[in-house]
Amino acid sequence: MxxxxxxxxxxxxxxxxxxxxxxxxxQTNCDYNSSNITFNIGTAGVLPSNSLTSYLLVDHNTGIINQISSTQGFTGITQSKTYDIYAFSYINDNTVTGLFAGGLLSSLTASCSDLSNPLTVSVCLPxxxxxxxxxxxxxxxxxxxxxxxxxxxxxxxxxxxxxxxxxxxxxxxxxxxxxxxxxxxxxxxxxxxxxxxxxxxxxxxxxxxxxxxxxxxxxxxxxxxxxxxxxxxxxx
CATH class of the missing domain: 2.60.40 (Immunoglobulin-like)
Known part of the structure; x- marks a missing residue:
């Protein structure tokens, strides 16, 4: 470990x-040198019509969710460090818990959902x-x-x-x-x-x-x- x-x-x-x-x-390489980043996480299969997908920027070391975005990009990143990016897809039935900035990724739950594998990136800010x-x-x-x-x-x-x-x-x-x-x-x-x-x-x-x-x-x-x-x- x-x-x-x-x-x-x-x-x-x-x-x-x-x-x-x-x-x-x-494991530390500078993938981005800006506070604004974009990425591409593909999805396999067809999602149900009543589902939503949120993209999560998570601190690689602590597992804390830093940002949540509805698009494949984050802005205003303030710290140079290694992050994990996830796509979180879920049925929009008001059962999602833990989906907020500052929460732990491990606390994220929903009645029907799927979490992608992490895309690990390092950000080196000016x-x-x-x-x-x-x-x-x-x-x-x-x-x-x-x-x-x-x-x-x-x-x-x-x-x-x-x-x-x-x-x-x-x-x-x-x-x-x-x-x-x-x-x-x-x-x-x-x-x-x-x-x-x-x-x-x-x-x-x-x-x-x-x-x-x-x-x-x-x-x-x-x-x-x-x-x-x-x-x-x-x-x-």
Whole structure:
């Protein structure tokens, strides 16, 4: 079973997730880089005329329903994480319970219904809608809890396209200038790991036993110095 715990936390309590026990395959890829997503879940057979279908956006880790839509799309997603998308078809006879945002998928019931298999997607949003998280040329993210002790953990800084820019043994990164958006990942592994190198895309990382955290978006805004002329005047 895959267990997860928080690894990063900023002052505003924005946290990311990483696996506590290792699994054999990373599951975090950026399928969408926008707060609005569309998808395609096909249906098999013909539904009864008095049936309805709702599409559910569910937190992959907690099973909490985030959004419900009557169409195959969601808007206004506010967190970068992994989600499961379901199609829930049911007879419209007022027996459905648990069909609301904030409820648990496991609490969803109806007298006659069917729930699709999950479509698992990862959403990586632009960092904080352009707001600045850090205004210095370096930053450190604070661990909320220690990383796993039964392996190696490395911290990865990528650009928004997923290219690895920096790798560190602690969540500290430096050398920034201007205004840029990044994602930070933690990768924990035992044994051999491949493609964990600057210039590679984090999606190409492979290994015998490893896992990659959800992305932690960061916006860095380093002001450039403004040079003003200074005129010296001799006072008699």
């Amino acid at each position: 895959k267990n997860k715990h928080k690894i990063f936390q900023k002052v505003i309590m924005f946290s990311m997730v990483i696996v506590y026990s290792f699994v054999s395959k990373a 960092s904080n809608n352009g707001q600045c998280d850090f205004t210095t040329s370096s930053f450190t993210l604070n661990p909320a809890t220690p990383p796993p002790t039964d392996g190696t953990t490395q911290y990865i800084l990528t650009n928004i396209n997923g290219t690895i820019l920096q790798i560190a043994s602690t969540p500290t990164f430096s050398g920034f200038s201007g205004t840029q958006s990044f994602n930070v990942f933690a990768v924990s592994y035992t044994g051999n790991i491949s493609n964990l190198a600057i210039g590679n895309n984090y999606n190409t990382i492979t290994g015998s036993c490893f896992d990659l955290s959800n992305p932690f978006p960061v916006n860095v805004c380093v002001c450039k110095p403004i040079c003003l002329p200074v005129v010296l005047t001799k006072i008699k």
